Amino acid sequence: MATATAAPKVAKPNCRDRCGDVEIPYPFGITEDCYLNDYFSVTRNESGSSGQPQTLIGKNLDVPNIFVHAHQCFPNSSGILGHADIAFLRSPTITISHTQNKFVVVGCDTYAFLNAFQNNEPFSIGCTSTCQSMRNVINGSCSGIGCCQLEIPKGLKNFTLEARSYYNHTTVQSFNPCSYAFVAKQGQFNFSSNYLESLQNVSTNPMVLDWAIGHETCEDAQRESDYICRGNSACYDPDNNGYGYTGTCMETTRIFSAEELEKVLCQGGYRTVYKGVLPDNKVVVIKKSKICDQSQIKQFINELIVLTQISHRNVVKLLGYCLETKFPLLVYEFITNGTLFYYIHNKSLSSSFSWETHLKIASEIAGELAFLHSATSMPIIHRDVKTANILLDENYSAKMPDFGASRLVLLDHTHIATLVQGTFGYLDPEHFHTSQLTEKGDIYSFGVVVAELLTGKKALSFDRPESDRNLAMYFSSVIKEDCIIEIIDDHIVSEGSIEEVKEVANLAKRCLRLKGEERPTMKELAMEHEGLRITEKHRWGKPEYLYIEETEQLLSADIFSLDVGNGYSSSTRPTSKYESMKDQVLQALDDGR
Template identity: 65%
Template sequence: MTFVTTDIDECNEKKICPVKQNCVNEVGSYRCSCINGYRKVEEVCVPSLTIYLAVGIGIVSLLVLLLGCSWIYWGLKKRKFIKLKEKFFQQNGGLLLKQQLSNHQNSIETTKIFTTEELKKATNNYDESRVLGQEGYGTVYRGVLLDNTVVAIKKSKIGDQSQIEQFINEMIVLTQINHRNVVKLFGCCLETEVPLLVYEFITNGTLANHVHDKSLSSLLSWEKRLKIATEIAGALAYLHSSTSMSIIHRDVKIENMRLDNDYIAKVADFGASRLVPLDQTQLNTLVQGTWWYLDPEYIQTSQLTEKSDVYSFGVVMAELLTGKKALSFDRPENDRNLAISFVSAIKEDSLLQILEDHIVSESNIEQLNEIANLAKRCLSLRGEDRPFMKEVANELERLRSMEKTPLGNFDVDGKKTEYLLSATSHSFNIDVGIGCSTSTNC
């Protein structure tokens, strides 16, 4: 009798082999074998060396690919950044600046090209708490360089091409100036969308603050005011006649004069300035500047000359003498424009009524009259009737060094004695004789 044995495929019934093992059916039984790439070690399937190698090679290849892609990405980004900086450098007048610096060896030694990273760090990424104020054509930040030097960093407004042009102009002008009474330019940064200028930091604010702020003006004695006027005049005379090309500031005003802690004056903000070749005496330009400081002749003719700065300086002198602003709508209509009312007061022999009270004393009244008349000559409507800036500086220096002469009785409140009237008249006659060599109409 023959028995037929039916084999049961256990592999089909259920999953009976551990993970990573295949079920292999045998007659009457089954066995478990490791899947490809695995080997059995003590009944457990573990990856073979081939798997380890394959995985390792795969991981390394992936890392190499990622590193390669990253290197290419950062390389392209760096190249793009370099090209962008080059574009900004050219756009911000870098090539012109290089040319100017090459023509002035001293400028190369004193003018530094700062990086964007240096100035970001110096201003804490241009934090609002570092803003000192608005100056002419840009925002000024307080910065601290790596060597702990405190600087003022001027940044123009983004997208305003005219301001960028003013920055380039200011930079080129300042690289040619080395004078103790002109704000020093340490350097610039041209690699950003807008140019940045780095100046010495002037600690005591603007002259306007000290003259027009009542809490500060009382501290600004006549001696200090005369010293400041003399220093400003000396700086402007230097710009006009002692540089390789005559420099006309074109925006002389009290807000553009700085004071340090020793009340040393510094002329600032050269964005509107113009270089004039030595063989020229005037430039035909668009009228630019602060209106109530502008030379009337320049307004009418658009002919910019050194005498245009002289007129503006005359307004500054009037402010120093009176403590009044150059223009104020808070004053009566006939007194709103200081230049006009100041000249009228001298012509009407009422100067003492408009002088700032605390600067007047018995010992300086003659000096005040002479300086007031010098300011009046600066404010002449015709440029040919004004003195040159060098003459103004020399005259102020002379008056500053002049010994003070007591003049007898004087009422500080403005009431003049007979002697004071004669002294005033004498002073007018002296000034007319000094200043009118080219015209009798002063």
């Protein structure tokens, strides 16, 4: 058997992951505590029907050689030599892949049927294969001369096969005594004229089966108590059969040894950040913490805890960490195109940015911050949103890498007193004066990023006249005077819709209001920016299907990961989880030293 899913093969913890030569991923398992239900049980029969050991799914599916065929053979005109002219497969959880299998019929006096039910209605498909002599047969062809084949209907869990003969093979018995019908993996069975006389090798052509859990879609299943795609996993509705759901394990944070990282560190790293290549040729970034600085220890622990709680397409992925060395290390995916700051302030690069790319970057940053503020089980305030902390990948998608200053916030704590932290020019003036930490500080910083993106000017520059040094203040005053187009980058004005540019500028101005309570939420901003992005795609006549999915993903919860607290009922449990994780990291750091 082969499965049509591309999910990583991972067994349930503390369960055997192999049975003979067969890998056993969850929801399959060998013992009762390792499989989801009886339909996914795997057993080993050391003396199978063929005399060889068998690995079985459920009660009757032989893995890896699931092969179902019907045949009918005639020795001469006196009668039937032997037959198994009706064969069947039944499994409530396994579906025959309609994209990777074919119904195949072999014979020169042959017709055959595949019978099944669809929507509780019986149906049959069939084909005819005839030939008068071996001279008519074409090797490799199943067009109806000696061999015919059909596509498998979608969603089959049960079927029967019937192999029949028109004239008991009396006219072709000398070179073709049998009729055969079977289901085989597409491309696996290569018809040969030799098969007309004997089809002994047919058992080497297994079919491909899909598995799914239950009969509900992901959306319906996640409301049920037995829904299994929790924690570091993602749910998918099967593309090819539409019954039940499947899941894949997300790439989780890995603990590296000091020896592993010593082998991959490259020379000439910038400050505490290094570029390396792992043994599997994956390029990574390694961030080194200066443990002699107490604030660096706190930032390291904070960043580790925050990043293990989130999984989002616009957050740089934490691949692992190492606590064995004097200086603890974080290992990230490598993002190819550098920082947004570099692109904005390098004129030869920024002029190549289309208006659509500007909208895309602003929309992605807004979506990511909206996710951090409202979609995780404990809101996360970034505290250091700036263009130097936003990376661009090969598709110019925005990725946020630095969470050292971030804070997890309990759901019933809307304000937290902290030391002022951030970067001047992006720092919320209200936070600067009150030291009260709220998500409104990130919103102010986002407004500065958008202003920087629109104007090409740095957030703070002493090279500008005094009235213009602080971009946020200058930007707000220019909008108030309705002169915003005068300070927008020329290539944006020449390419973008003036009305769209003004709308984006006004959204940034709302973020830059001095009173945090008057600023919009990041969720509102994410929806507004995505709406403008869609409008821009309409303007260039791009098909609707290109952006509908993106909008749904932006506003959908299925991009979020890790149920922090695992269903807690009060605000105290996340705190204890956070403190527990912090204590574990501190203990590991002590052990490493």
